Amino acid sequence: MNSKPALIAYFTAALVFMIAVVLGNDELLLLAKPVIIPSILFYYLLEKKRINWFYMIMMALFFAVDMLALLEIQNFFIIAAVITLCGYLLFLKGLLDNLLPLRFNKFNKSNFFSLLVCTFLLLYFLVISMDLLMESKEDNLWILVLYGMVLVLIGIASALNYLVKANRYTTFMIITSLAFVISDVFFILKRFFFEIDLFNYFNNLIQVLSYYYLTKYYLLKKGRL
Numbered sequence: 767m768n769s770k771p772a773l774i775a776y777f778t779a780a781l782v783f784m785i786a787v788v789l790g791n792d793e794l795l796l797l798a799k800p801v802i803i804p805s806i807l808f809y810y811l812l813e814k815k816r817i818n819w820f821y822m823i824m825m826a827l828f829f830a831v832d833m834l835a836l837l838e839i840q841n842f843f844i845i846a847a848v849i850t851l852c853g854y855l856l857f858l859k860g861l862l863d864n865l866l867p868l869r870f871n872k873f874n875k876s877n878f879f880s881l882l883v884c885t886f887l888l889l890y891f892l893v894i895s896m897d898l899l900m901e902s903k904e905d906n907l908w909i910l911v912l913y914g915m916v917l918v919l920i921g922i923a924s925a926l927n928y929l930v931k932a933n934r935y936t937t938f939m940i941i942t943s944l945a946f947v948i949s950d951v952f953f954i955l956k957r958f959f960f961e962i963d964l965f966n967y968f969n970n971l972i973q974v975l976s977y978y979y980l981t982k983y984y985l986l987k988k989g990r991l
Contacts, residue, residue, distance in 0.1 A: 945976035
């Protein structure tokens with residue numbers, strides 16, 4: 767079957783969603799946001815013969831978070847963090863599984879230095895973020911610390927995969943990982959430190975795009991897990 771209509775529906779819904787975010791139009795949000803993940807999921811199902819159930823569960827978790835955001839329920843932030851963390855852990859498992867069959871004899875000093883820089887930057891941002899969060903006296907800080915640690919591991923694992931074997935597959939892998947990290951950084955900045963609309967725009971845009979790159983990554987991923 768032709769998968770282009772599903773992809774067009776995804777990008778159209780994403781565009782309408784971003785317009786709604788910029789305009790602050792709740793009606794458009796309710797119209798567009800519930801369409802984004804189902805449309806990209808339908809595109810995946812049309813393109814992939816063998817379903818990866820980790821991907822399906824992750825998208826279901828992310829869809830649940832998106833719908834909870836629309837409902838604006840009490841304690842949404844902690845609930846969303848726990849659900850998203852579950853999705854990230856599934857993604858991290860896939861990244862670690864990719865590392866097992868790789869031949870690290872191709873990992874030279876230049877690659878090691880790049881990985882070291884990547885690790886240092888991720889850990890630096892994690893420490894700075896946790897320090898700011900501790901000053902803000904946020905409840906359930908341990909969840910946020912665990913969340914940050916998982917993001918750091920995702921960044922390191924994807925960078926290692928890409929440095930050892932750079933191709934389209936690992937490119938989508940690292941773009942997805944960066945999208946997760948950057949989106950969450952803008953969300954934290956907007957929620958706890960700076961009430962700037964631009965941060966909210968970036969957070970929502972990168973989050974929506976992450977679904978596309980995550981799907982492209984899993985379309986190239988072999989196997990069911």
